[in-house]
Amino acid sequence: MKICFEGFEHSITVRRGRPFVLEVHNRALFARVCDSLVSCSGEDGFEAYTVWDDEKELRPKSAFLVVSDALNLPWECRELGxxxxxxxxxxxxxxxxxxxxxxxxxxxxxxxxxxxxxxxxxxxxxxxxxxxxxxxxxFGFAADYGRDDPFIDKLILFLDYCADMHVKKTLLFVNLKTFLTKNDVQKLYERVFFHELKMLLVENAEDGNRYEIEDKLVIDQHFLEE
Known part of the structure; x- marks a missing residue:
């Protein structure tokens, strides 16, 4: 799946089993990007974009399973529960x-x-x-949320649940790395790879760590892309 922002030099290609990180250091641009992605506004967003599957354009709402608040994972959303x-x-x-x-x-x-x-x-x-x-x-049968488990364990359970429910959408997280150590990120990525899930992380904080299982686009304070 490819995401093309009108104002970006580079497009974003999300592949199965390989998380993509969009790291935006400029806070104003970060806010606009998050607002546009989370609301699935597409070409009507503050930062207009289109979503593509090969040559087919997709509706953003059909492309993303949005997790804007990682501390409140959407266990009961339509695609899962x-x-x-x-x-x-x-x-x-x-x-x-x-x-x-x-x-x-x-x-x-x-x-x-x-x-x-x-x-x-x-x-x-x-x-x-x-x-x-x-x-x-x-009898209220539902996923076990692991409420008393560490955050990374709950996150892994959520990914397992997404795999069990055959989620085809891209999992879109906002500032997920804020809650994770480097080791946690490694565990997360390994699970995404294992289940062949699609994941897009939109982050504001700079992460100088390098991960084998990660694609990344960095946009710095001056809107330069690398």
Missing amino acids: GNLYQILQDRQMEDEELRGTFEISFRELNKLMFQLVNQLDGEYRFKIEWDLQRYLKA
Whole structure:
């Protein structure tokens, strides 16, 4: 995927498994770039840009999964929490043996239920057939956020979750490196590489470290690109 800003000399090419860092030192330009990317404004943004997949132009909203606040990861967004139940349902349907085990377990649960019903005088039945998605929803099945884990561990869990949910969008983070040590960044990059995710980091602080798994465009205080 390629991002082309009208005012930039160089374009940004985001590849699977290889994070791209856009490091903008000028605070005013950084604010404009972040506003345009986070709002998915495209050509209508303060810093106008277009997004391309080869020769096909993409809508920014379809290209990015935006994480503007890294301390509040979007676990429940449509691309993630909204897909969990359907993906598990599909996996169950694909595995004949597992599907049969679910059905046997449900019949056993029905037997226990009707042992209770037989103690009553009326007639009772289930109005809805058993369904894995309804079961998961009823019992609040969701990703384990690792709330008490260190930040880098929660971040790794989030990337694992994105991979499980088959996220095809580019993960767009703002100032993520602020919360990470050099070793943390290395762990993050290795996970992105392992899952072949697409990631764009927009950063304001200068990072003089070099990473094997990273592409980078630096724009300094005087708008010079390197």
